[in-house]
Amino acid sequence: MAASQVQDEAFVTLATNDSYSYGALVLAHSLRAVGTTRKLAILITPNVTSRMRQLLSDVFDSITQVDPLDSHDEANLALLTRPELGITFSKLHCWRLTQYNKCVFMDADALVLQNIDDLFEREELSAATDCGWPDCFNSGVFVFRPSEETYRGLLQCAVTQGSFDGGDQGLLNTYFSDWATKDISRHLPFIYNMTSSRAYSYLPAFVRYGDQVKVVHFIGIAKPWQFTYDTSSGMVLPHESMSSHHELTFIQAWWDIFVARVKPKLEAAQTAQTMSS
Amino acid sequence: MAASQVQDEAFVTLATNDSYSYGALVLAHSLRAVGTTRKLAILITPNVTSRMRQLLSDVFDSITQVDPLDSHDEANLALLTRPELGITFSKLHCWRLTQYNKCVFMDADALVLQNIDDLFEREELSAATDCGWPDCFNSGVFVFRPSEETYRGLLQCAVTQGSFDGGDQGLLNTYFSDWATKDISRHLPFIYNMTSSRAYSYLPAFVRYGDQVKVVHFIGIAKPWQFTYDTSSGMVLPHESMSSHHELTFIQAWWDIFVARVKPKLEAAQTAQTMSS
Numbered sequence: 001m002a003a004s005q006v007q008d009e010a011f012v013t014l015a016t017n018d019s020y021s022y023g024a025l026v027l028a029h030s031l032r033a034v035g036t037t038r039k040l041a042i043l044i045t046p047n048v049t050s051r052m053r054q055l056l057s058d059v060f061d062s063i064t065q066v067d068p069l070d071s072h073d074e075a076n077l078a079l080l081t082r083p084e085l086g087i088t089f090s091k092l093h094c095w096r097l098t099q100y101n102k103c104v105f106m107d108a109d110a111l112v113l114q115n116i117d118d119l120f121e122r123e124e125l126s127a128a129t130d131c132g133w134p135d136c137f138n139s140g141v142f143v144f145r146p147s148e149e150t151y152r153g154l155l156q157c158a159v160t161q162g163s164f165d166g167g168d169q170g171l172l173n174t175y176f177s178d179w180a181t182k183d184i185s186r187h188l189p190f191i192y193n194m195t196s197s198r199a200y201s202y203l204p205a206f207v208r209y210g211d212q213v214k215v216v217h218f219i220g221i222a223k224p225w226q227f228t229y230d231t232s233s234g235m236v237l238p239h240e241s242m243s244s245h246h247e248l249t250f251i252q253a254w255w256d257i258f259v260a261r262v263k264p265k266l267e268a269a270q271t272a273q274t275m276s277s
Numbered sequence: 278m279a280a281s282q283v284q285d286e287a288f289v290t291l292a293t294n295d296s297y298s299y300g301a302l303v304l305a306h307s308l309r310a311v312g313t314t315r316k317l318a319i320l321i322t323p324n325v326t327s328r329m330r331q332l333l334s335d336v337f338d339s340i341t342q343v344d345p346l347d348s349h350d351e352a353n354l355a356l357l358t359r360p361e362l363g364i365t366f367s368k369l370h371c372w373r374l375t376q377y378n379k380c381v382f383m384d385a386d387a388l389v390l391q392n393i394d395d396l397f398e399r400e401e402l403s404a405a406t407d408c409g410w411p412d413c414f415n416s417g418v419f420v421f422r423p424s425e426e427t428y429r430g431l432l433q434c435a436v437t438q439g440s441f442d443g444g445d446q447g448l449l450n451t452y453f454s455d456w457a458t459k460d461i462s463r464h465l466p467f468i469y470n471m472t473s474s475r476a477y478s479y480l481p482a483f484v485r486y487g488d489q490v491k492v493v494h495f496i497g498i499a500k501p502w503q504f505t506y507d508t509s510s511g512m513v514l515p516h517e518s519m520s521s522h523h524e525l526t527f528i529q530a531w532w533d534i535f536v537a538r539v540k541p542k543l544e545a546a547q548t549a550q551t552m553s554s
């Protein structure tokens with residue numbers, strides 16, 4: 001632990017299974033690589049394996065097991081074409097981390113490219129625009145203040161109003177409904193949550209602002225850990241689901257961290273397991 | 278002219294040819310249909326035909342001919358895959374309409390569904406987020422104050438800094454560069470400039486907020502007037518470029534106005550022309 005580490009502020013992520021844990025590991029290593037002075041915390045659910053918990057504990061300062069929360073809202077999730085995302089309600093548990101004064105939640109499919117500790121100067125609820133409907137914020141990166149009261153309020157909102165997309169994002173946008181109109185300082189610049197397909201949507205803007213990107217967020221069904229990495233060349237193989245070579249570059253950056261920081265430990269753990277069995 | 282018409286405020290659009298003039302006509306009729314109390318003004322370039330000017334004069338309060346301005350920026354326009362958009366620099370002429378105190382510029386490919394006169398309560402430069410890169414605003418709908426000084430400043434900016442996308446949007450975002458961070462009241466809700474393909478991107482949000490949409494903006498290469506309308510059924514034919522049946526519904530709404538308000542006059546003008554030749 002660095003001497004200058006801030007004790008009461010943390011980056012928080014979530015993994016409900018081993019796949020998303022790969023994302024969480026790379027995210028955490030990317031935060032360490034840019035020299036964050038904040039704690040790293042993760043919420044996991046019971047079915048994350050003990051081998052994975054071991055790997056997580058190498059890089060996270062704290063691991064908190066939580067009960068899975070699921071919206072079970074099949075109708076709205078179908079609109080999103082993401083039936084699996086009801087489980088993202090588990091994210092709400094982050095408000096219960098009251099040992100911290102302020103936190104930044106980050107999805108496990110995010111990758112940090114430049115230091116973002118300045119996010120802790122922002123107030124709850126700060127988030128970047130969701131490109132799908134820009135009066136909503138994207139819930140992949142947000143600044144919040146842990147509070148049991150807010151947690152209860154969110155659960156109450158889930159029961160009374162539900163989530164319009166069946167996932168955490170619809171619920172959080174309903175609860176923090178003044179985000180779009182109230183305070184510009186709650187609007188994080190897009191470079192703090194750059195959804196990786198954007199390079200394609202408005203390429204001139206990407207060419208102009210792309211080098212300022214601090215966080216890439218791999219939204220959608222195709223996650224970085226699902227692509228094929230060629231160990232001999234050290235390159236991710238292009239895939240038709242990628243919108244541009246820029247997206248490939250970001251996925252490559254994810255794998256570079258995975259191969260350097262996660263894979264060796266994974267292999268060591270595997271060897272240990274083989275030897276002990 | 279309605280007795281209650283506000284004399285010093287106007288909606289302004291632009292058409293550099295007869296095709297976009299179809300858009301401008303439908304836009305103007307859609308504004309009349311929702312009972313705007315503001316003036317309707319259009320900028321045209323010399324190659325809009327005299328027959329078209331006649332039709333425009335039926336619905337617009339004023340027609341101003343301007344010299345075409347073109348960025349001639351082939352490199353950046355290629356990034357946008359829209360080589361034709363250099364001409365949108367002509368939009369800058371709107372700042373010279375100093376007979377008005379405040380204006381709302383609207384692209385000719387926009388369609389008004391509900392009254393938006395409340396936009397005149399906003400200040401320059403108010404605009405909605407561009408979904409392609411949400412720290413930029415979309416220049417299809419914006420509130421501005423005509424001013425020769427601003428016009429000169431914009432031309433100066435075009436010469437010294439250029440437009441990062443080769444069109445007006447890149448330039449305006451460079452000139453009004455504090456839009457993203459300065460004042461939340463300059464951020465128009467997305468319902469004032471709903472790009473028609475958004476229904477597809479985040480369908481649950483569209484289902485939730487879609488009935489609040491006040492302005493649909495048909496961005497991209499496929500404009501409403503380019504689709505096929507079946508006169509016998511009164512229906513627009515679906516086309517593979519449409520992202521969803523919601524998009525089809527909006528294009529149908531465009532054609533409903535075109536057929537009711539523009540086509541009869543077009544045919545009358547054609548008959549008159551045939552008779553006089």
Ligand SMILES: O=c1ccn([C@@H]2O[C@H](COP(=O)(O)OP(=O)(O)O)[C@@H](O)[C@H]2O)c(=O)[nH]1
Nearest residue numbers: 014015016017020087088107108109219220
């Ligand atoms: O099965 C799942 C699905 C999601 N998540 C967590 O919830 C976040 C949001 O889901 P996802 O990133 O897949 O949604 P998207 O960003 O694609 O909308 C993930 O990043 C994970 O932190 C998880 O742990 N398990």
Ligand SMILES: O=c1ccn([C@@H]2O[C@H](COP(=O)(O)OP(=O)(O)O)[C@@H](O)[C@H]2O)c(=O)[nH]1
Nearest residue numbers: 291292293294297364365384385386496497
């Ligand atoms: O050849 C052209 C291209 C554009 N425009 C005007 O410039 C606006 C912006 O262009 P467009 O709407 O095609 O851009 P998009 O919204 O698709 O980015 C149009 O709505 C018209 O008002 C025009 O008059 N002639």
Ligand SMILES: [Mn+2]
Nearest residue numbers: 107109140219
């Ligand atoms: Mn995500």
Ligand SMILES: [Mn+2]
Nearest residue numbers: 384386417496
């Ligand atoms: Mn347009």
